Amino acid sequence: MTITEKILAQHAGKNKVTPGDLITAKLDFVLANDITAPPAIAEFEKIGAKKVFDPARIALVPDHFTPNKDIKSAEQVKLMREFAAKYGIVNFFEIGKMGVEHALLPEQGLVVPGDCIIGADSHTCTYGGIGAFATGVGSTDMAAAMITGETWFKVPPSIKVVYHGKPGKWISGKDMILHLIGQIGVDGALYKSLEFCGEGIENLSIEGRLTMANMVIEAGSKNGIFVADKKTLDYYKARAKREPRVYTSDTGAEYERIIDIDTSALEPTVACPDLPSNTKPVSRLGEIKVDQVVLGSCTNGRIEDLRIAAAIIKNKQVSPDVRFIVIPATQQIYLQAMHEGLIETFIKAGAAVSTPTCGPCLGGHMGILAEGEVAVATTNRNFTGRMGHIKSQVYLASPAVAAATAVTGYISSPESLNGR
């Protein structure tokens, strides 16, 4: 069996599962945000539920439109807050303790390797980066899971992606996953599991793996999975709220397809509008002038991302034609970035630094684009109108490309800054 199959079998109380099996799995953790929790709460109450399956295994994270952007958003968060208080849900994250959910929960050790997790947010798949089975669902599925502590799954077939060789200096998890999505398309792994391995993965940081797992949904995938190795367990030593369980794929595990990628040949890559699969190496883009650069989100708002960007922009200035918005993904990351002087570097360079929020990624607030404007973002989606006006455009890129672009005002590889 694969890692995914083993986790699902264990949570379904079975010795073995095979792709296509319909199973009911016990859940270790369930989550929702300020957009998806309110409808889930309404469903929960409508059916007459009296309690949640386990108040410690549910997280309600107001992150999308917070700090509350308008009255309706404030009402939605109020509903969540009251629900959390009523049912004793301790993992409700008030504004001073919050973060973008998929950066926050691994950081807080609330989701651990070997877990089976669903969340009412499509990027719940992020936790595959630490060796958990995690997938996004809608509000009704989340409501049912809050009551029963379980959900149904069809066991997905797996695709193995082997990243051979080591990445070049500026190649991050973002470039690696964008390259794959470009190769297989936005439905290239529809209903399937993507399992990542190879030297390129072993060398990748936990942050890089979370970035990659975060974007498997952009290929339609049900989940992405990485083996929890020594790096993962070291990351969890001080933070795990529960005991991690490590699963590895058997040598005879079955894969529908194996994709081989030469990591050493990868170039800094961007996804051009309007699909994450519309990828190109930066070197082949031509001159693309940008109005805004966003560094942040559940994809790339972690401390490593801020360090990479700050190192590039240090002692340089943001182009006068560019608005550079930096959003640390959690309060802890924000504080760490402050200690390391990264925030000072960004502000001195002319960037705006915001409190954690999903904000601009989904065109919510804190950086909406006007008609005709172009942005480079370290986020995960560049659909039509995603960040604002339907005639605005988003290019998805790594933190390194984002920082270099903020300096030059044109989509740039960090290498092009040499000598500036």
Add this chain to the structure above:
Amino acid sequence: MEKKITAKVWTFGDDINTDLIIPARYLNTFDPKELAKYCMVDADADFPQKVQPGDAIVAGKNFGCGSSREHAPIALKAAGISCVVAKSFARIFYRNAINIGLAIVECHEDIPVKDGEKIDIDFENGEITYSDRTFESTQFPEFMKELIQAGGLMPWIKARGLV
């Protein structure tokens, strides 16, 4: 659910994502009537005015990709859409549609229908008819049929005594 419907069609292409179905700027509420006002506006600005109760959507592959927002099928249903026919559905949208009771039909074939024309959808026999041609749709697995018959996921868990 009705066994057979005749519906006027609105066509859309491949990879219609949930940001197009209901843009995030309208997600500060989950009131179906409010969401219906903005259904599909970023794909077709006039859609909320044009669509009439009972109309159907015929789309390409990977319909509903992107965000997990259940607001997307809710908006379509509240706008009066009786059924979405697509070559394939993104998995979260598929679950959400079943859970909230929006009829969806998967049909791998090209249905050459144009905006404003009519199709017949026979849910029981899994057939779509357009201009005397019949197209076969994918049958739901037994479990999904059970969920649909129960009226969605919440009534289903209640019937099983899980609430």
